[in-house]
C-alpha cells in the first residue's frame with residue numbers, strides 16, 4: 001500500500017468563505033495576544049522610553065541604602081521654608097564619609113574664587129574668604145555612593161550634577177549672600193541653569209558659620225535654634241551646621257523661573273572650623289570638563 005500525503009487521511013470538509021475569514025481573524029487575534037503577553041510585541045506609547053533610555057528596572061528596584069557597616073544614625077527630613085524651597089536631611093552623611101571628604105580635599109585646598117559675571121571666569125574676591133577644592137564627579141566608590149544618594153533625595157539625576165566642592169572656613173571667614181544661579185551666558189552653556197544645591201556639613205561649628213537666607217519668607221525667629229544663632233545668623237532664616245546634615249535648596253521655582261528668595265550666604269565662623277561640601281545640580285545633563 002502506498003502512503004499518500006498526511007492530509008489525505010483527513011476527509012476534506014468544505015467550509016464557506018465567511019467562516020474561513022472569521023476563523024483566520026480569531027487565530028490572528030489569539031496570536032497577537034500571545035505575543036503581547038510574552039512581551040515580544042509592545043504597544044507604542046508616548047510615556048514609554050525616555051530619550052536618554054534609562055533602564056527603568058533599576059529604578060523600580062532601587063531602595064535607599066541602609067548598609068549596616070556604615071551606620072548614619074537616625075535620619076529625618078525637616079522642611080524649613082517654601083520660599084525658598086529648603087529642606088534639611090538629618091544625618092545624610094556618615095561620620096566616616098565626612099572625614100573622608102575632608103581628608104581627600106585637604107591637600108588640594110585653594111583660595112576660593114567667585115565667578116566674574118562679565119567674563120564668566122573665576123576671580124579672587126573679598127565676598128568669599130574661604131578655601132576650597134573640587135572633586136570630580138564619580139571620582140571613587142565612596143563619592144559615587146554619595147552622589148547616588150544626592151540624586152535619590154533631590155530627584156535630579158547624577159548626570160545633572162557638577163563635581164563636589166569641599167569648602168573650609170576658618171574663624172572670621174564667610175561668604176556674603178549670593179545666588180547659585182547664573183546671570184551670564186557663559187556658565188549656562190553646559191548643562192543650563194543651576195536648579196538646586198545640596199550643601200552638606202562635614203563638621204560641627206562651635207559658634208557662627210550658619211547658612212543664612214536673608215530674604216526667606218516667613219517668621220525667621222520661629223526656628224527652634226533661634227537662641228543659638230550668631231548676630232549674622234539672626235539676619236535671616238538660618239541653618240546651623242551639623243556634621244552629616246545636608247541642606248537642599250532650590251534656585252528655581254517649580255515653574256522654572258529663578259527664585260530670588262534663594263539668596264544665601266555663609267556667616268563668619270566665630271569659634272571653631274567649618275567644613276562643608278556643595279553639589280550644584282543643573283537643569284540639564286552636565287558633562288564634566
Ligand SMILES: *[C@@H]1O[C@H](CO)[C@@H](O)[C@H](O)[C@H]1NC(C)=O
Nearest residue numbers: 218219220221222223224226
Ligand atoms: C515669630 O515666632 C516667634 C517664636 O515662635 C513668636 O514668638 C513671634 O511672635 C512670631 N512673630 C510673628 C510676627 O508672628
